Amino acid sequence: MSKLPRRDFLRLAALGMGSVVLNRFLAACAPRTTPSAAPTNPPLPTSTSVPTATSAPTATQSPEPTPASTSHLSLETETVLLNSGYNMPIIGLGTFRLSDSQCENSAYHLLLYGGRLIDTTRIYGNEAAVGRAIQRAIDEGLVTREEIFVTTKMWTADFNDGDNAIEASLERLGLDYIDLMILHHSQPGSDVEAYQAMERAVGTGKLRSIGLSNFYTPEDFDRLANATTITPALLQNETHLYHQSMQMKDHLEQYGTVFEGWYPLGGRGQTQILFNDETVVSIAEAHDKTSAQIILRWHLQAGNIAIPGSSNPDHILENLSIFDFELSQDEMDRLTMLERNERFSDY
């Protein structure tokens, strides 16, 4: 891959792109005959040893809940080790409300700029666009499949037909396996059946990790976890400065389940509320960063994987460029004080 514009490199450097991301970008710029970077996700090994940062379980292994320490994000490697044994990038791209062409363009630029995590779902109607962006990036030598981490979700209407829903997502994405599939929403009565379909797909290697979304009480999470075999690797809930999800995050520690926030910036059409919060603005001025960067850095330091949605490549680059500064404990405390238990969505 040698066609990357020099302008992009200069923008990366000027924005202080994290070292891991910058190295990926530089690797992509270099002529290559073989994949040059270590895969974000290790290939499935044959070992049945306890998962470590460098070894993943076999596809049929049902992992025990791992110690809480594995759910801690690493700002050095820009990844987190899931209780499934796979590493997951901690900052990526959300695709909610992105049209087909916007989604393809955004996902491609994420990969171009060194990002590796893409969140989609069948109900957004853009899984195929994500697949096309991935194929283009692979064809151009920017990345290998193993370096990319794709999350998709099973929609509630599909819960009674989970096996086919998984096949259909694989088909639309054009992938042989999905890194992480999560149930889109709690739905007592059919979500256990749906989760069991995902467990079967872990057994056949079609899904690598599985988890949940929109489970908002410990009791609801326990209900699902107690009725199934594989501990959820991740929970994705609406989470931002005004709804920090502390109770759920504390509850997940015992499972080694990591936490991911949707609406990390407040959601499309509502971002100015958080961007203009005076605490955010003052911290942004102190670091010479944008409000979006401060909020996303807060997410990571607070232990939340973040998937900001964007249709704008400049924003995507900006959102990845949050590894050259650190929020102090005092700044984290001030941001934590913004908690109001207030959601932007009633979904």
Ligand SMILES: NC(=O)c1ccc[n+]([C@@H]2O[C@H](COP(=O)([O-])OP(=O)(O)OC[C@H]3O[C@@H](n4cnc5c(N)ncnc54)[C@H](OP(=O)(O)O)[C@@H]3O)[C@@H](O)[C@H]2O)c1
């Ligand atoms: N599990 C669920 O039920 C669920 C529900 C909702 C969302 N999600 C997932 O979570 C992801 C994130 O949520 P979201 O996309 O709805 O909301 P969001 O990430 O909180 O906000 C997206 C908005 O932020 C803007 N933005 C992004 N980066 C920016 C930057 N650097 N500067 C200024 N504006 C910026 C985007 O505008 P531009 O397009 O102009 O950049 C867009 O308007 C979704 O995309 C989706 O993948 C999951």
